[in-house]
Amino acid sequence: MMQKPIHAALLVGSPKGPNSTSNSLGTYLLEKLEQHGATSEKVYLNQCLGSEEKQDAMLHLVDESDLIIFAFPLYVDSLHSQVIKTLELIAEHEMGKLNLDKKRIVAISNNGFPEAKQNEIALAVCRIFAKQVGLTWAGGLAMGGGGMISGRPLNELGGMVRNQKKALEIAAESLLKGEAIPQEAVSLMSKLGIPGFLYIWMGNRGWKQEAKQRIATKEMYNKPFKAKR
Amino acid sequence: MKALILNGSKTEKEATNTVSDYLVDFLMKNGHEADVMVLRNEKIASCLGCFGCWLKTPGVCVINDAGSDLPRRVIQSDFVFLLTPVTFGMYSSELKKALDRFPCPVLLPFFKRINGEIHHAPRYDKYPSLVAIGVLQNPDEESEKIFATLVSRNGTNLHTKATSSIVYSNDKPDIIKEKVAAAFSKAGVQ
Numbered sequence: 001m002m003q004k005p006i007h008a009a010l011l012v013g014s015p016k017g018p019n020s021t022s023n024s025l026g027t028y029l030l031e032k033l034e035q036h037g038a039t040s041e042k043v044y045l046n047q048c049l050g051s052e053e054k055q056d057a058m059l060h061l062v063d064e065s066d067l068i069i070f071a072f073p074l075y076v077d078s079l080h081s082q083v084i085k086t087l088e089l090i091a092e093h094e095m096g097k098l099n100l101d102k103k104r105i106v107a108i109s110n111n112g113f114p115e116a117k118q119n120e121i122a123l124a125v126c127r128i129f130a131k132q133v134g135l136t137w138a139g140g141l142a143m144g145g146g147g148m149i150s151g152r153p154l155n156e157l158g159g160m161v162r163n164q165k166k167a168l169e170i171a172a173e174s175l176l177k178g179e180a181i182p183q184e185a186v187s188l189m190s191k192l193g194i195p196g197f198l199y200i201w202m203g204n205r206g207w208k209q210e211a212k213q214r215i216a217t218k219e220m221y222n223k224p225f226k227a228k229r
Numbered sequence: 230m231k232a233l234i235l236n237g238s239k240t241e242k243e244a245t246n247t248v249s250d251y252l253v254d255f256l257m258k259n260g261h262e263a264d265v266m267v268l269r270n271e272k273i274a275s276c277l278g279c280f281g282c283w284l285k286t287p288g289v290c291v292i293n294d295a296g297s298d299l300p301r302r303v304i305q306s307d308f309v310f311l312l313t314p315v316t317f318g319m320y321s322s323e324l325k326k327a328l329d330r331f332p333c334p335v336l337l338p339f340f341k342r343i344n345g346e347i348h349h350a351p352r353y354d355k356y357p358s359l360v361a362i363g364v365l366q367n368p369d370e371e372s373e374k375i376f377a378t379l380v381s382r383n384g385t386n387l388h389t390k391a392t393s394s395i396v397y398s399n400d401k402p403d404i405i406k407e408k409v410a411a412a413f414s415k416a417g418v419q
Contacts, residue, residue, distance in 0.1 A: 015278040046275070073278070077382040078319050081275050081326035088322055113340070113347040121319070121379050128372060129317040200340045200347060207338040211284050221337065223353055224288040225301045 006176065008033050009065035010042040011058070013072030013083035017044040021149040025108050025141075026071030028154045028165065032172035033067075041065070045082045058086070059093045067104050067138070067175060070126060073146065074111035078122050087129045100134040106171075106181065108189075110146035114199045116190035118144065139181030141167060141189040145199050147206070148192075160193040230418065231262045233306040233357070237313035237324025239269060244364045244398040244405065245312050251409045252310060252362075259419070264302060268323045271295040276329040283338040288352060290334050299327060300334040306357040308418060311380070315363040315395070318375030332387060343385055351388045359384055359391035360416040362409070366398050392416045 010030050014020030023044075030040045041061055048058040062068055072083050079087075094100060107126040109119035119142035130137040143164055154161050154168075167189035171181045192199060211220050234252060238245035249265065256263045273296035281291035282300075290297045303309055313324040320328060332349075341350040361380040365372060377393045384391025394412040396405055413419075 015275060020278075075276070076325075076328055076332050077386060078379055079325070080278075081322050081329050084316060084319065084325050085322035087317060091317075115346055118346065118382075121375060121382065124375050125317045125319050128375065132317060204339050207283065214284055215287070220283065220287050221352070222287040225304045225353075 006033065006038040006066045007064060008038050008040040008067040008069060009061045010040065010069045010071060011086065012042065012044045013070055013080055013086070014044075015046050015080060015082065016151060017046050019151040020073065021110050021146040021151055022071040022073055022108070024149050024151060024154055025110060025143070025164065025168065026069055029069060029071075029108065029168045029172055032169050033176065036172065036176050038067075038176065045086050049082055049085060055089065059089065062090055062094070062103075065103070067106065068135075069106045069108065071108040072110075072122070074109055074119050074122055077118070079125060087126075091129065091133050094133055094135070101136050104136045104138040104175070105130040106138045106175065107140040108142075109140065110143045110149075112145075112147050112203070114144045114192055114196040116142040116144040137180075138175060139171075139186070141171060141181060141186060143189050145192045145194075147203055148194065148199070163188045163191040163193060230256075230307045231264065231305065232256055232308045232310060232418075233302050234263055234265045234310040234312065235324060235327050236265065236267045237269075237311070237321040237327070238267070239314060239321055239323055243314060244396060244400070245314055247402070247405055248362050248364065248396055248409060249312055251406050252312070255409060255413060261418075264306065266295075266302075266327070268327050271327075273326050273330065275326055276333070280333070280338070282334040288334050290330060292330075296327060296330040299331040303331050303357060304335055304353055308416065309357045309359050311359060311361040313361070313363055315365045315369075315372055315376050318372040319379055320363075328383075335387070343388075346385075348386050356387050356389040358389055358416055359387065360412060360418075361391070361393040362396060362412055363393065364396050364398055368397065390416075 010026045012023045014022040048054045109122045111118050123140035127137045167185040170185040236249045253263045272294050274292050313320045336349040337352050339350045340347045363376045380391050380393035392415045396408050
């Protein structure tokens with residue numbers, strides 16, 4: 001008997017939606033899953049939470065999917081408020097339903113600092129969410145240096161993202177076999193494609209260049225409010 | 230001393246509101262000023278991640294709503310109290326929508342190494358201390374550990390001291406009062 005293909009849902013949790021690094025990473029994973037027979041759907045949380053109708057459609061997508069992938073940026077050391085709101089809504093909607101352990105959860109977190117380690121809390125929150133709701137946690141991937149991707153498709157970025165591409169390919173293979181994301185993928189995902197000092201130098205220079213096009217560079221240091229003494 | 234209280238409760242009938250009441254009471258009795266925001270009643274949009282507060286209007290959020298004034302209220306306070314039901318080890322979405330709106334404006338985009346890790350450089354010379362009080366239904370070691378780590382990391386990112394405490398929703402009023410007093414003492418509020 002033919003086995004039903006896995007249906008994967010990608011929930012992009014960046015306020016930048018389609019133009020985000022979260023979308024680039026999540027989409028690459030979806031493509032790899034689809035290449036091996038999975039079906040998939042993608043939603044942007046900044047659009048879903050805008051109306052009750054779209055919110056219900058997102059919850060319906062979660063109901064219908066075997067694998068739910070959250071892809072989001074690190075925001076103030078954890079998840080953006082829209083991602084937390086989504087977790088709260090899913091928990092309320094799913095809690096107490098039967099066979100929830102058959103649904104698997106995966107999270108991909110990226111941040112603009114060079115260290116992938118800074119995403120640990122965000123992934124731990126997703127793991128606890130899965131545990132409290134009764135879903136199966138299939139693992140998380142974390143990368144630093146998200147500024148290298150800046151919302152561009154991974155296939156356009158060459159060797160700079162070779163580790164992340166390989167990590168997502170390995171993750172897809174394991175997820176399709178019904179396994180959790182292996183340590184090899186976790187380690188590869190966290191490896192920056194360029195030296196950390198270079199990333200920091202490029203980042204600082206990039207901000208000054210961007211600012212120069214709109215305001216005087218010294219304005220960047222403005223202190224509009226008088227601080228308490 | 231001036232305190233900004235960000236109440237992230239999701240409903241009116243939550244222990245988080247009791248914590249807020251005790252907090253305000255303590256502050257007033259000791260001659261301090263309390264600026265309270267019940268976030269579920271405020272119109273605060275989610276941060277857009279547009280970097281306008283770094284590149285267009287440095288230090289000022291470009292969204293025009295109740296959240297735009299948060300950077301000023303934060304910078305002009307000595308203490309910021311973060312009150313929240315603990316949701317999967319972290320803040321409620323109500324608290325986080327406010328919290329997402331002020332760190333970028335009060336910081337610079339540039340990178341700075343702190344304790345061996347990269348963070349954003351400070352815009353101001355001084356930042357208020359963070360005091361987080363999370364409310365859990367029952368003791369939960371894993372969630373409590375994540376919550377404490379998160380608050381401590383927020384302190385590092387905001388170049389300030391941060392302390393956290395946990396209250397259980399079935400704690401008796403006297404116990405909640407004691408825990409609030411202990412949170413004050415931990416944070417150095419007199």
